[in-house]
Amino acid sequence: MKRVFNFSAGPSTLPLEVLNEVQKDLVCYKDTGMSVMEMSHRSKMFDDIIEGAKASLKSLMNIPDDYTILFLQGGASTQFAMTALNLMQGKTAYYVNTGVFAGKALTEAKRLGDAKEFASSKSVNFSHIPKVDTSLLPTDAAYLHITTNNTIVGTQYNEIPDTNNVPLVADMSSNIIGKDYDTSKFSLIYAGAQKNIAPAGLTVVIINNDLLGSAAQGTPAMLDYKIHADKDSMYNTPPCWPIYISSLVFKWVEAQGGVAAIEKKNIKKANLVYDAINSFDLYKGVADVGSRSIMNVTFTLPNDELTNQFVQDAAAIDLVNVRGHRSVGGIRTCLYNAMPYEGVQRLANFMADFAKKNG
Numbered sequence: 001m002k003r004v005f006n007f008s009a010g011p012s013t014l015p016l017e018v019l020n021e022v023q024k025d026l027v028c029y030k031d032t033g034m035s036v037m038e039m040s041h042r043s044k045m046f047d048d049i050i051e052g053a054k055a056s057l058k059s060l061m062n063i064p065d066d067y068t069i070l071f072l073q074g075g076a077s078t079q080f081a082m083t084a085l086n087l088m089q090g091k092t093a094y095y096v097n098t099g100v101f102a103g104k105a106l107t108e109a110k111r112l113g114d115a116k117e118f119a120s121s122k123s124v125n126f127s128h129i130p131k132v133d134t135s136l137l138p139t140d141a142a143y144l145h146i147t148t149n150n151t152i153v154g155t156q157y158n159e160i161p162d163t164n165n166v167p168l169v170a171d172m173s174s175n176i177i178g179k180d181y182d183t184s185k186f187s188l189i190y191a192g193a194q195k196n197i198a199p200a201g202l203t204v205v206i207i208n209n210d211l212l213g214s215a216a217q218g219t220p221a222m223l224d225y226k227i228h229a230d231k232d233s234m235y236n237t238p239p240c241w242p243i244y245i246s247s248l249v250f251k252w253v254e255a256q257g258g259v260a261a262i263e264k265k266n267i268k269k270a271n272l273v274y275d276a277i278n279s280f281d282l283y284k285g286v287a288d289v290g291s292r293s294i295m296n297v298t299f300t301l302p303n304d305e306l307t308n309q310f311v312q313d314a315a316a317i318d319l320v321n322v323r324g325h326r327s328v329g330g331i332r333t334c335l336y337n338a339m340p341y342e343g344v345q346r347l348a349n350f351m352a353d354f355a356k357k358n359g
């Protein structure tokens with residue numbers, strides 16, 4: 001069996017221990033004689049799986065009791081609309097524009113109501129997280145939306161803005177359970193699962209119960225948080241298979257010591273790559289030092305020829321999917337929770353060798 005080190009932005013690498021467990025249970029889950037893929041979402045067996053997954057996530061993220069965890073479909077992109085439909089209530093929503101996905105969230109909200117850009121780093125190609133001066137945030141704002149990690153350019157929030165009781169909404173798709181944030185600072189968190197949690201198909205939403213029940217008139221049932229909350233994520237068939245895998249990934253994160261412990265490991269991994277960027281003139285980091293992401297490390301080489309050579313030579317030693325997003329170019333290495341230290345070590349060694357040969 002061949003396994004490579006897969007630096008893909010998402011869907012991305014899953015823990016090998018989890019894949020092995022899935023393989024063991026693929027055809028027959030716990031003496032049921034069937035796969036989880038074939039199981040009714042209303043069965044006792046699946047209920048144990050989904051409730052176990054919620055309990056693990058609650059404990060991993062220290063989610064307070066007055067929050068509801070929802071396992072939905074539609075990806076983070078559906079949340080761009082859902083947040084606006086459920087929380088705007090005729091008021092103005094404010095968005096911090098830190099990259100492509102933050103911009104998409106804002107554009108979607110503008111289709112549905114009054115949404116404004118609150119801060120932006122667009123003029124410098126999103127190379128840092130802009131200053132978010134919440135003293136300028138109107139107290140009657142519907143909410144402030146941030147993207148805690150910007151997958152394409154490779155920036156992250158280190159400080160979470162204090163919004164003085166204005167609900168804080170976060171797209172945490174690319175660093176949920178990879179960086180330890182204080183969940184109670186957020187009124188709503190959403191994340192596509194396909195980076196740190198599970199295969200594609202699951203969207204996790206964590207919502208303060210005070211925000212349930214305020215959807216705009218005419219909101220389709222599938223887009224109303226309260227309807228999903230009232231039905232325990234079973235209003236319709238939930239994404240059973242990725243939920244099952246999320247339950248295993250959450251257990252795996254617990255076994256690694258939890259989110260704070262895994263963040264420490266992630267910092268160590270990211271530093272291997274940032275140290276290589278700092279050490280060789282061939283590489284130029286895309287993100288400003290103070291905003292550098294520990295999940296998505298981005299850098300450029302002097303020209304396309306060297307970039308292509310880097311991608312090709314890396315793949316030859318099983319370091320795959322390192323090409324940067326087309327809007328940024330260069331290289332992007334995604335170091336999500338499941339990327340082993342050994343893979344990043346190999347990458348850092350390769351970067352040193354490549355720089356010595358081509359610098």
Ligand SMILES: Cc1ncc(COP(=O)(O)O)c(C=O)c1O
Binds near residue numbers: 174192
């Ligand atoms: C930060 C962020 N938000 C949103 C999205 C879009 O997610 P989805 O494809 O689940 O709609 C992505 C996808 O990579 C992302 O990285």
